[in-house]
Every structure is written in C-alpha cells, then in structure tokens.
Amino acid sequence: MKYVGSNVEDIKIAYIGGGSRGWAWGFMSDIAVAEDISGTVYLYDIDYDAAKANEKIGNSVKYISGAKSSWQYKASDNIEEALQAADFVIISILPGTFDEMESDVHLPEKYGIYQSVGDTAGAGGIVRALRTIPMFEEIAEKIKKYCPDAWVINYTNPMTMCVKTLYSVFPEIKAFGCCHEVFGTQKLLKSALEEMCGFKNIKREDIKVNVLGVNHFTWITKAQYKDTDIFPVYREFADKYRESGYKGEGDENWLNRFFSSTQKVKFDLFLRYGYIAAAGDRHLAEFCPGDWYLKDKKTVEEWGFALTPVSWRKEDLQRRLEKSRKMLIGEEKFELKETGEEGVEQIRALLGLRDLVTNVNIPNYGQIPNLPTGAVVETNACFRANSLMPVFAGNIPQEIYPMINRVCAEQENVVKAALRRDIDGVFNAFVTDPNINIPIDEARSLFNEMLENTREYLKMYF
Amino acid sequence: MKYVGSNVEDIKIAYIGGGSRGWAWGFMSDIAVAEDISGTVYLYDIDYDAAKANEKIGNSVKYISGAKSSWQYKASDNIEEALQAADFVIISILPGTFDEMESDVHLPEKYGIYQSVGDTAGAGGIVRALRTIPMFEEIAEKIKKYCPDAWVINYTNPMTMCVKTLYSVFPEIKAFGCCHEVFGTQKLLKSALEEMCGFKNIKREDIKVNVLGVNHFTWITKAQYKDTDIFPVYREFADKYRESGYKGEGDENWLNRFFSSTQKVKFDLFLRYGYIAAAGDRHLAEFCPGDWYLKDKKTVEEWGFALTPVSWRKEDLQRRLEKSRKMLIGEEKFELKETGEEGVEQIRALLGLRDLVTNVNIPNYGQIPNLPTGAVVETNACFRANSLMPVFAGNIPQEIYPMINRVCAEQENVVKAALRRDIDGVFNAFVTDPNINIPIDEARSLFNEMLENTREYLKMYF
Amino acid sequence: MKYVGSNVEDIKIAYIGGGSRGWAWGFMSDIAVAEDISGTVYLYDIDYDAAKANEKIGNSVKYISGAKSSWQYKASDNIEEALQAADFVIISILPGTFDEMESDVHLPEKYGIYQSVGDTAGAGGIVRALRTIPMFEEIAEKIKKYCPDAWVINYTNPMTMCVKTLYSVFPEIKAFGCCHEVFGTQKLLKSALEEMCGFKNIKREDIKVNVLGVNHFTWITKAQYKDTDIFPVYREFADKYRESGYKGEGDENWLNRFFSSTQKVKFDLFLRYGYIAAAGDRHLAEFCPGDWYLKDKKTVEEWGFALTPVSWRKEDLQRRLEKSRKMLIGEEKFELKETGEEGVEQIRALLGLRDLVTNVNIPNYGQIPNLPTGAVVETNACFRANSLMPVFAGNIPQEIYPMINRVCAEQENVVKAALRRDIDGVFNAFVTDPNINIPIDEARSLFNEMLENTREYLKMYF
C-alpha cells in the first residue's frame, strides 16, 4: 500500500469467506463509501464459484452512484494468493454448512436443551467450535507464513474461541474480533434517553460506554451521553418495560419472528444485577443458567424473545442465493447500504487516518484484571496507526463475576482441549456449561450424537 | 500465659459454642493429651446449662488415666468474660437449631433439589449463612474489643463464609478455619497405596499433599508418599473401583447409612478432571452441577453416597444429650479418644512449640493466584510461633477452574450482600448456585419459603 | 453547565493559581479559540491582586480578533467561591516563591549536586514536594467538599507527587496531570522523520506513541507515523547526532541559553537502552544516576544541555509582571497564541464533544502491570464524555525497569511520609535518590539546610 496525500492506495485486503452473500456484500458497501482508501480485495472461499460471483458483484460497486472509492475484487482459488502480503485479513466463514448448524442448535432439544442462537456457547457453540478451531489453526498458520504483519479482523462465531485459536497458534498475530451486539445495546440506550428524557437525534456513537466481559455476554458498567449518566434513566426505562417488554419502533418485518426480542432478558439482568447486559437477548440467555430463560419454548415466549430455527437460515440462504443470481445477470442492482459495522473505520484508524475507540475481542492483557491474562475478552480498545491497545475496563463487578468468569474459563478449556485434540477434555467443559443441566451420562450421549452428526468436520479428533 | 521451661502454662482459651456435646468433648480429649500446655478453657454457649454441664465434664478429664496435662474448664454466661484477654478462641456453633437446618436441607426437595449435607453451599448453605453471618459479625466485634491478639480457630460451617465474615468485620483478626475433610482423603490415598503398592502402616501425615480450592471443594494437585507419586497409583485405584465403589474396611456401623460414601463421586471427578477432589463425596456433590450427582434420590444411590437427613441429626442429639446426662451423674465415663483433628497441634505450633504445615481456610493473599485476593480459600499454611503464613499452592488447574471460581465468587457475593443486609443481592447469588437449577421465579419462591421458615434468626435483614 | 445544540454553555472553571502570568494567559488564549464551549473562569490565587489583574486581562480576550468563544473571568478572594459547583478545576501553582526554589535548586550545589530543573525529583523536587503536598491536601479537601464531581487538571510540579496527593486525600477525585514534555519528543520524532525520510508537514498529533513511565521520565516503546515505524528512523537520527547533538531549527533566542538542549541525553539513553526517553534532557538527566549527566557543570555542557538558574526565573518574572502591567493599562495587547497544550481539548472530550487519546498522569490501575497499583504513572488515556480511562501501555521494558521502578517507589515514599508528617521517612527516600550520591551524614546536612531555608512553608512537619 502507499500513502498519497491524505489517501492510502493499493491496500490489499484478503477476505476469507469471500463467497458470502451477507457479510461480504455489507463490507463492499461500507468500503465503497470510504473516500480516502482504495485497493484490492481478494476473495477466498472454499466455494470458489461463490467467490467468483462476489468478484463480479464487487467490481460493479464502484460504478454505483454514491460509491466514493474504487476497489478491485479478485476471487482466489487458493488462500495463499489471497493472503500473500495482505495488509488486512477479514475472516467471516461458516464452519460447515447449515446442516451441521441444524444439529448444533436443534439436536439438544431432544434432551430438553433449547438454544436461541446456538453459535457461541452451550452445546451448539462448543460443537461449532470443534469444527471451527482446526480451520482457524490453519488460517493462523497461513497468516503467519504469508502476511505476518497484516491486521486480522474476525467476524466468525464462536468469536471468543476463534480469536483465542488465532493467538494460540500465532501469538504475534495482530488480530481482533468485531461484533455489533454492543451497538444494538447502545441503540436501546438511545431509545431510553429519547423516551425518558426527551432528547432527540442522538447518535449511537455518542453513547459512551465502558464495556467488559466475553463476546455476546458483554456488560456495560458505565454509560454516558454528554452530561447524562444513563444508568438511572435506563433503570426507569427497564422498570417501565419489565413486564411488557420494549417493542421499539415497530420493526414488523416478518423476519423478526425469529430474531425478535423485547429486551426483557436485558431488563431482568439489569434490574437484578445492576449492570447493563450488552448483547441481544437471544445471546444473553444462552450464557445464563438454562432454567432462567431457556427452560422450554414457553419460557422463551414469556421472556419475549425467539429461538432462531436453522430452517429459517436455510430459507434465507436461498433468498440470498437468488439475489446473488439476479445481481450477476443484472436483474437486481447492488445497493449501497451502510451496515453500521465499524470494520472500515477500524481499518482507517489502523492506517493512521483517524483515532477510534470502540469495543473489540482480544486477549486480556490486564484490561479486565479479574479475568485470566490471555483469555479473550471484550472491552473498548484504542485503534491508531498500526496500533490496537485495549482501554482499561476495570474488574468485572462482583455481582456478575461468577457468571462471566465461569463461561470465560469454560471457553478457554474448550479451545485448549480442542487444540490438543482431546475430546474428553472438551466434554469436561461441555458438561459444565450453564445451559446444559442434564446428568453426565445424558450429556455424554448428547455430545456423542452431536459429534456423530458433524463427524465430517471432526476427523482430526479421532 | 507464661513459658516455663519447655511448657506453656496459664493459656486462656475461649470456646464459643462450649455447650456442644460433640466437638467440645473431642477438643477436651485432644488437649488433655498434649503434655506441654495447660491453662483454662472458658466455655461460652447461648445455652448456659449446656456450658455448665461441659464445665463439669471438662474438669473431670484431667483425672482420667491417659490425661497428660491439666486444664480447668469454666462456663461463662457472657461472651465478654470468655473472650477477655483470651490467647485462643475456638468457634464451633450451630447457627439456630436443627429445625432451621431441617428447613435448609429438606425444604428444597419440594423443588426437586436434593442436598447431601446442606450446610456449606447450595440452598441450605446459603440460608444457613444468612443466620450465621450476623452471629459471626458479633463475635468478630467482640474479639476485636476483648482479645484482638488472640488466635481464632473456626470449625463452624459454612466455613468459607464464616471466616470471610470474621475478616470483613475485623481485618486484623488472626483467624483461620479448620476442616478434616482433607484428612479423610489422605486416608483414602493411604488405602490406595496399601492396596495397590503393598505399603504398610502408612501414617496419614506422611501423605504430603498440595491442597487448593474452597472448603469442602478442595482439590489435591500433587500427592506424594516418600518417593512415590500417588497420582498414578490413585488412577489405577479409581479405575478399579469406579463402578463398584470402594467400601473400605467395612465400617458397618448403622450410623453410616446416612454418612456413607463409596468414593464414586471422588473417583469420577478424578478420572474426568485429573485432580483429586479432597472432601467427602457428600460435600463434593453439592458443588457440582445439580444433575450430576444429586438429581434425585436414585442418582444419589447410584453414586454410592447418602443424603443425611436432619431427622437423624435430631435423634443423634438426643443420644448425645443422654450421654451428657450420664456423664454428669457418673453413670458413664468420659473417654479419652483422639479425634484426629489438628486444632491442638495448631495451638502448639502457634505457641512456638513446633512447626506445622497443614491445610487451613484463610483469605487469599496470593497463595492461589487465579482466585481473587481476599476470598477465603483452603491451602496448606505454615504454623509457627505466633505466625500463620499460607504456603504457595499455585493456580487452580484450568480444567477445574470454572467450577471452583464460580462457587468462590458466589460465596463472596453471599457474604457481601448479607453484610449489607441486601436480601436481593443474596438471592442473586443463590440463583446462580450450581445445585439450584430451577426457573428464577421458582427459585424466588423457594428462597422466600426458606427465609420464612427461619425468620426468627433473620430479623436483621428486614 | 448546559448543552445547547452542539455547544456547551455556562461551564464553570475554577483556576487555582489564577494570578499566574504564564500558564493562565496561555489557557485564556487556548480557550478563546474553542468555539463550542463558553462559561466563566474563576481565578483564585493567594495573590488576589494578581488574580484581579488576570480577571481584567481575561475579560478583554473575547474582544480580540480571532477569539471564537466568550468567557467571563472573575477573581475570587476565597477558594471556596471558586470551587463551588465548578465543572472543571485547573491547578497551576508555584509552591512558595522563587526564593524557596532557589534553595531547592542551588543549595545542593554546595554538596556537589547539580540540578537542571530541580522541580520534580532529586533534592529540589523532594523539598518542593514537602511544600506542595500540604497545599494539595487542602485543595483536595476543598474539592471534595465543594465540587466532588469536577474534573481536576493539574499542571503543578512535582506532577507525580501532586496527583498522588490528590488521590490520597480524596480517592474518588476525577483528577489527572498534564504535561507537554511528550509533545516535545513527538516534535523531535517529526524532525527525525522529516530529515531522514523526507516527509513534509507532519503534524505532531499524527506521531502515534505508546508512552509509559513516570512524569518527566516517560518513555516511548512504540512510535508510528502512518505506515512508518519510527524506531529505525530515530536510531539512524540519534546515531547521526549522538556526538554533535541536534540543534533543531535554530532557536537562537537568548532565553534558550538556560533551557537549551541538543537532545544528546535522549540519544544516549535511546542508543544504550533501546527505548525513546520522552522528556526534555534537563528533566531526564535528573532521573539518572548523578554522575551520568549531572556530575558537574562541565559534564552538563558536554552533554549539550543547560542548568536553569532560578535567577533567570526571577528576572523572567519581572518581565512578565511588566507585561501584565502594560496589558492592564492598555500599553500592550493580549495576544491569542495557541500554546500547544491539550487542556482545552481534554475539557471538550470530557464534555462529550469529541474523543481524545493522549498522555496523562493518573494512578496505575494496571495500565503498567509491572509498576505498583495506585502509584501515579504516565501513559495514554482515553478521554470521552465524563470518562477518563487509561489505555493499556504494557510493562516497563526490562532494560529500563530498574531506573523507573526506583524513582516511582521513591516518589511514593515521599508522598506517604509527607502525608503522615514523617520527616525521617522523607529523608529515607531522599537519600536513595539517584542524583544524591553523597554519604548519609552529608545528605542529612543538606536535607536539614534545605528544610531550614524553606521552613516557612514546612511548619506542619515540626
């Protein structure tokens, strides 16, 4: 890459999972409106055709009205070409197919275990991790070989365990994991401020939060908007909506049936523990003792959120494939639509074009003193030229410490056991998961069935 | 007290709970055979008559054949007299009566929650803590006022929370908690060595162990007998008895029906996690996820241990009352019988008469680096003249870290909330207990019922 | 204060030391060009006339061309009025007069101890601290009483010990210390980049540095400009000028005789220890073993820096007093001239008008893991709405650790001893200062003479 005036040109970005019909399109959109950076995005995907399709779609973006920078897209049929001397690497993959995910999410229902997402923690998250960790080991090895100085942005779940794997294999890697769940909570705080205080036109970024925890089970210990401490406002708001739930601005889209949440889990956790849980209710629920919010379908309904069936994801994929097909033949146009993700701003900050403070997932250097050093945690961090340093976040508050520490340690155990191909060790972590409250022998059966269902991706363990 | 030659005379010991018909008698026995110390034991009990009875019994001990030292016993009807300028304080009380304990242990069964002991963690342990903490606050205040330099030995459960309370109220207190559960595990290791290696006449004290964890959920990370590493021996032993359980030397006493254990929980934890859980199975089970060993009565039976009903404790109390009555009127004789407890040896070491390294419960100064500083933990410690320093025990091994950290943090939360009389805060800890896997609203009902049942001892919270 | 659109109005700032003819004028200038904030600055000074003069000068600033905001100035004859409900407090005082400083700086020369500044560490810094600490105790008490929620910005030296005093007296204080020495080093790095790489028009702020250490003995462990790692560039630059020194752009002003530095100390430290010392050479020299750079006047000359005589400060004060007089009678005009200090930007960030990452002096929460928690350290920190959180800076590199840790601990000891009015304790720290290499009895004489000379300000110790 090279610096020309206030612009940076010839940036090379490797996009692992570049055949994606979701995240990749969002990224194309975001990067097209960043006017001071340009270069080439190498799209690598195990589905090369998908990458080729995205190459074509991507190369059309710069002609769309509103595009401010010019990016080339190039599908690679080998990861080495994509990574070679890359300045940035984006990792956003689906480990396996939705068939595996279906087993992850729904098989446990047979044992009375319900999961609202099933990609992070719990039975689904752990078995997904077993598939993902070996893939990330390979990616980390390749990055070490082909672009050790690249900045690596991961969007793949299970986030914590993916990032931990990268650092375990290549400790000098410059990697971090990004997740928008905290943004969603900032938006909720914005709604609370607007409703309770009459403020108008608040920007999400102006809600300043101190974030800590592990991905999808992050908590806010301080939230400020200008001179307003948001905690008392949010308390009033949570009290108001604790029973009914908060519906927001009527997002009546049919999609929402399976993603909806009325924030009741978030309100309950806040009203009981005094800190703002900062992820979607579907995620939060999975980190809590199983009987709290996920005992059965009725409980889920009462708490006002939804279990997302993988069948929906499969249907949705069909829609996105169709959309891709149409874009390729020109029947549909690519839409420039900012995603609200911060990936592009992070890239600009790492290039030295701005400073940025936002939340990311990286190893704990002491930003959370009462979680183990080296465990992957989520806090704010400071992005500047070629530098990412965590902002000190403080201790996990005592009240929520047992819940967070437990899952943090569990995820550490899963990664460590998976890296040494120790299935029993993984099971020992599995069986202590808060959402797996069944006898050991049943847990063993469940675990074995889940492995059996996804065995194609787990050969290295046997 | 004063040093005369190699003896120490005129030692003053205050025994809080001195009316006890169990521990107190054991202590009388142990101290009677320590030939180099003598003095007076002040017996304080809220049941003054019981203390008076023990005064009489105690004063007879020195005449028994085998008694090597002469101790005076004196019942006090006020704690101040007992504590005034005491050199040592022993705390061994029953918080409330067995009626309260009955509620602690058995009420949760209505909600499908079974407890084998119910005095340490879980529903029973937490509600017992609510009664005990205010008592220990008062004791700590009195010690601060009447004998701030005394060494304080606690035997009362819930051990961790009792000791934490003492230090919370009077941080300079010289207190520690003693528990014999590790000794029992050392004896099991001795059996394993004798059976698998053919060693003979091993003394428990010669099984050198590195102990860490929290009371009743302590673990051994290293065990050595002379030049034999006990871990591989124990592995073989555990494998041999994993199914059948280990019955030991046929302790066919009828009592054992309710205290029996065949070590299967211990073997299971070892075979799965690789470290030796070092407490009785009845205690260990309560710290594990509820469905593992305590799902229902059948599960308990399959794992070869027993739920101890409080009705048994009540009957047993009657037997001990009868025994007391008989000793008072001379129908029965006090028996000198060493208990195997180390309290007297600890006293001798603190007097400078020997060095002693053994396991105790004290705040964490760093002896377990990956548990929070200040949390009460159990490790070895070094007793020397007027000095008790923890021996560095190392990190809790990663595999068992989530289980131990969780309960350690939970107990910290109970004590902190109880000290600030925050019943909701206590409930927030209650509901995360591993053996309380029920929906929040049911947990709330259970909690409220338990409080209601024991409300006489809980007035300060309302 | 109140938020009006994107502006903040009615801000109340208390300026302690508001009679100053240097820093206060600079602050007036900086704040006059910040267009989105306005309010009142209360000027408090023990010299009320000086404050009155500055009130008049300050109130004229808004009429000057270039002024973008309107600030009222008001002299207070009592600190309570100034602090009452202040939003911000600025502390910039001279502890005592230049007569005391003369003793601090020059008396030690009698004992062969030379000081280039004498206000931070060493004999002068410590005795200055003895005067300053009681003043800061009082200020902290008053802030606690009159404006506990105010943000407090300290510019007074000895920086570390002043900030430590504030937090010792009022642990919840929202205080930080600001110093421009790192900025000077950034400018030197800018010169190096321009000279060695041919870059042009680099802005100081675009030199991104990771800063750590204690004030005036801060070090840079990473320095980046866009995609350029500055370390190798600076190495070449330091090698080039190690003998001759670097003169810069010919700042031939007569003033410089006493403030000049040719960066040779900085180059030497870098070339030997591998990290960039980030303060003026006059400051750095005082933290190093005395014989390195301050053995005698000749040594100082050879290292290309200057001892600043207090006589010069006295003369300079006369010039500034004259300038003040002229401005008051209209003979001279106030000049708007940005100082390069970041105080106003910090205020704007704390108001939520921007994010800012820059270096400050605050207690160590873990931003430097290998310095003691609670010691005041200098690192980057993140300023956002009503929030200041340190950025994790990492361990002090092993090579320079003994030098920094030593002085950090020494300053902790001075403050602790001074707070308990323990002159012997202060002496024990004094005698371990790296620039005080004389026998204990001589050190005692020196110390006593220095106290005697400044006794008017030290009555509380005797």
Next chain:
Amino acid sequence: MKYVGSNVEDIKIAYIGGGSRGWAWGFMSDIAVAEDISGTVYLYDIDYDAAKANEKIGNSVKYISGAKSSWQYKASDNIEEALQAADFVIISILPGTFDEMESDVHLPEKYGIYQSVGDTAGAGGIVRALRTIPMFEEIAEKIKKYCPDAWVINYTNPMTMCVKTLYSVFPEIKAFGCCHEVFGTQKLLKSALEEMCGFKNIKREDIKVNVLGVNHFTWITKAQYKDTDIFPVYREFADKYRESGYKGEGDENWLNRFFSSTQKVKFDLFLRYGYIAAAGDRHLAEFCPGDWYLKDKKTVEEWGFALTPVSWRKEDLQRRLEKSRKMLIGEEKFELKETGEEGVEQIRALLGLRDLVTNVNIPNYGQIPNLPTGAVVETNACFRANSLMPVFAGNIPQEIYPMINRVCAEQENVVKAALRRDIDGVFNAFVTDPNINIPIDEARSLFNEMLENTREYLKMYF
C-alpha cells in the same frame, strides 16, 4: 535410592565442585551425622586431582567416631557420570580462580569503588556472573539430560543469578539456592534476646522469621521467639550499639580481621528503615548506594566492618591445600564438625523424612507479590517429600522497596543479557548498580578492563 524401614539407602548425590577444600568437607561432616540416609557422593571437579583427594578423605569419614551413616565417595572425571540418575545435585564451584576474583574485587578500587566481598552484586558480582552464567548453562543442560528429576542445591555465588540461570535454561528444574546469611542474623537476634531479655539457651531455629528480598539483601519483616515479638527488643539493642557496634562474644581470631563486622550497617538500616536487614554487613553494604558505607576505606572502618582482600583468600587456600595434603597422608585427621548449614536437613525433608520450613532462593511465584514473577527471590519455603513450595512472604515493605526492586531488576537484566551474550546489555545493568557511581565513560573503561582481565573465561561473549 530405596526406602528401608525408616531409612533411605543408595541415595546418589552428585557434587559439582567436589574438589573443594571447604564446603565439600563441611558437607561430608554434616551428612556423616545424619543417621537415616546413606549412599554415594560423586565428586566432580574440573580439577580431577582435587576430587580424587576428596574421594579419599570422604571415604575415611565413616570410620571417624561420631559418624552415624556410611557414605561412599567417588571422584568422577566427567560430569555425566556424576549426574547420571543422581537423586541430588550440589553445586558449589569457584568460577575461575582467585586471580579473576582479585580483578573483580580490587580493580574497581582504581575507580574509587570499594567492595567488601565482591561476589554478589556490584562490579565484582556482575563480572563474576559473566563467568558463572555460561558454566551454569552447561550444568543445567546436563542436569536436564542426565537427571531431570534430581533436586539441585546451589551454594555458588552470585546466588540469585546462578539460580536464575538454572531455571532459564531448564524451567522444570527442581533447584534452589541455600545461604546461611539469614542464620547469622538469627544468631544476632538470639544475642539481642539474651542480652536485653535475659533469655538463655535460645536455639537459632526457634527464632522464627519472615524473610524476604534477594540473596544477601534479605530482610526480616517479622521475628518471633515463643511469645516475644523481637522487633522492639532489637530496636533497643540496635540503639544501644548503634555507635559502638556490637562485638559479640569476642571472636578474637586473627581471621576476623577481614571478615569482621560490628553490625553497625545492620543497625543503621534497621533504625532508619524499620526492618531487619538479614545478611552480614559486608554483603548489605554492597547493595546500598555506594557512598553510604563503602565510599572509601575510612568509611568502611567507621561503619565497623571490613573489606575482604582476595590476597587473604589466596593465603587461606594455601592453608587448606596444606590441610588436604596432611589429611591424605594421615598427618591430620578429618574433624566431624557440623557447619550449621541446612543442606542435609533439606535433603532429608525432600526424602519425606521430616518437614522443614527455612529460607531459600527460588523463582518468585507470588511469594513476594511486588517483585516480578520469575525473578529469583529469597523467602521461607516448605520442604516436604519431593516438594518445595514457597511460603507466602508478603510485599516488600514500601520503605525498602526501591532499594530491593532495583537490585532485583538489575540482576534479572544481567542474566538475560548474559544469556543472549549481549555485553552491552550487561553494561547497561552494570552502570545502574548502586555501588557504581561514576560517569558512564569511566564505568565503560572499568567494565572493559575487568572483562579484559578475565577474558579467558569470557570467550563466548565475543
């Protein structure tokens, strides 16, 4: 080795430096009176003849009246044979000859730097370390290869750096360093108790101390004898003898001219800093700022201790060689004389024959929380069967923290630099030593001369 009843037989001990005419004889004496252990001591020395001589001497010991156990001695001409399957390794070597030591100790006098011992810290200690570290690297490698499970006892100076080297090369090594300096201080405390309190016949071991620091600069923060806190007694004692010094029981031996000390340094440090420095004054002085106690010969004399000239060591060696010669030809008899060292008791404890708590030098695991993890520190530790665990010692008290931390970090830097053969890195540590207060260029000359003088042992660095 094998356990037979309560004895352990066939123990193999490798003695590196086994040709010694001092320590080796003491060890032979100590081990001869331990009745429950026996086996073979392999004597390895680069001077094989010396080892052969000691073989003969050693084999005669068991016939001496008073010998209670039977040990074989065997000289080895290769270290591999000595180490092969050893149970214990003792390292007690002279790195180089007294000619090198003469340079270490006396050359710095040319630069005005005096050293009382010159084997631990300061100019002499550092250059001695340069010779020693490569030797210890080799020893560690060999231990790793030939007896990785052996317990390794080091007596060689510079103690801290030797032990650090062993652990750096072979992190799993079971090594510790022993030093009797603390025992000497215990004896002084015994004298103080006897003189001030009238106690009689105190045993050194009954003075219970909490020790912390680095070897030869260890400090006692708590000292107890039975129920007597020794601190106030020692304060009175130190006050009494602060001027005159304490001569003890008239050890008028001519030897003492060069080893004498009247404890004035120890008293001064105690009276100023409040903690008991626990090493001989000759050692303590070298860790303090050079001008305190070692400014010049007159200063040393005033402080009542002595500089030990290497010429004396050379003469003494001649005497010992002569003694050896006489013993070999039967003109002189080996004398059984217990040394007061604890090596043999440590061995017995590690064999499981007793428990022992005493001070040793091992890496910091957290026993001193405010020194870096991994740095070699001296505290109490608990010796039990095949186990050595540090006893928690607490933080270095704030008052003495800068002095101890500084030298701890300096020694870390020397070892790290020496291990990477970085002579400039060693110099950077050298020049910050508290007893090297000279300009950098002079320090460089001194350093270079010292290296030149001992270059035969330093080839690996060039």
